[in-house]
Amino acid sequence: MLTLTEAVRDQIVAHAKRDHPDEACGVVAGPEGSDRAERVVEMVNAAGSPTFYEFDSGELLDLYKQMWARDEEPVVVYHSHTATEAYPSRTDIGLASEPGAHYVLVSTREHGNSDGPVEFRSYRIIDGEVTEEEVTIVKEHS
Amino acid sequence: MTIEVRIPTILRTYTGGEKAVQGQGDTLAALIEDLEGNHPGLKDRLVEAKDGQDDLRRFVNLYVNDEDVRFTGGLGTALSDGDQVVVLPAVAGG
Numbered sequence: 001m002l003t004l005t006e007a008v009r010d011q012i013v014a015h016a017k018r019d020h021p022d023e024a025c026g027v028v029a030g031p032e033g034s035d036r037a038e039r040v041v042e043m044v045n046a047a048g049s050p051t052f053y054e055f056d057s058g059e060l061l062d063l064y065k066q067m068w069a070r071d072e073e074p075v076v077v078y079h080s081h082t083a084t085e086a087y088p089s090r091t092d093i094g095l096a097s098e099p100g101a102h103y104v105l106v107s108t109r110e111h112g113n114s115d116g117p118v119e120f121r122s123y124r125i126i127d128g129e130v131t132e133e134e135v136t137i138v139k140e141h142s
Numbered sequence: 143m144t145i146e147v148r149i150p151t152i153l154r155t156y157t158g159g160e161k162a163v164q165g166q167g168d169t170l171a172a173l174i175e176d177l178e179g180n181h182p183g184l185k186d187r188l189v190e191a192k193d194g195q196d197d198l199r200r201f202v203n204l205y206v207n208d209e210d211v212r213f214t215g216g217l218g219t220a221l222s223d224g225d226q227v228v229v230l231p232a233v234a235g236g
Binding site for chain 2: 054060
């Protein structure tokens with residue numbers, strides 16, 4: 001199960017809506033081993049594409065160095081699908097490289113840049129196997 | 143000559159769980175060969191054959207002293223004692 005605060009969920013959704021029709025991507029970092037997704041880091045989609053996302057390699061290194069310095073890890077890796085459902089694509093599964101992370105997918109296919117609900121789902125992706133998990137939204141972490 | 147190599151979580155199965163290992167070599171290619179001797183299987187996760195020659199895998203990033211080696215000569219990138227190498231899988235998908 002993934003537990004997120006409203007603020008973190010809202011920031012991910014806002015990012016996905018803003019970047020539509022391109023895919024938005026980022027991480028939510030948290031203290032190592034805590035499973036608490038606390039700090040949203042919006043990343044630039046270097047692919048700038050409606051069907052692909054990739055962190056810029058220089059920004060990727062900066063992000064990881066920052067997390068190592070803070071004893072953090074990527075608790076959530078998120079990205080949006082802008083024309084399809086919020087379910088990992090074959091490419092997502094093939095390239096998933098953080099076995100400890102929750103992979104959050106947001107689909108903006110219904111309302112695009114406009115207000116309105118989005119699909120917001122979370123998965124574990126380990127060794128090519130996808131397991132969906134429940135997302136619980138809380139006011140703040142207990 | 144000692145070079146520290148930072149290993150990402152997903153490849154620590156090859157390093158007995160270690161976050162960083164040490165190796166040697168005067169190029170990145172030589173370093174990877176050296177690492178393979180102590181951590182069998184690691185090389186195949188970093189390089190693949192392209193047109194009959196070893197090349198970096200598309201979705202693995204290697205950095206020497208914070209420079210992406212794609213901009214410094216790839217596997218031919220020269221290394222010196224004390225260099226810091228970081229391996230990071232791309233964060234990407236469709």
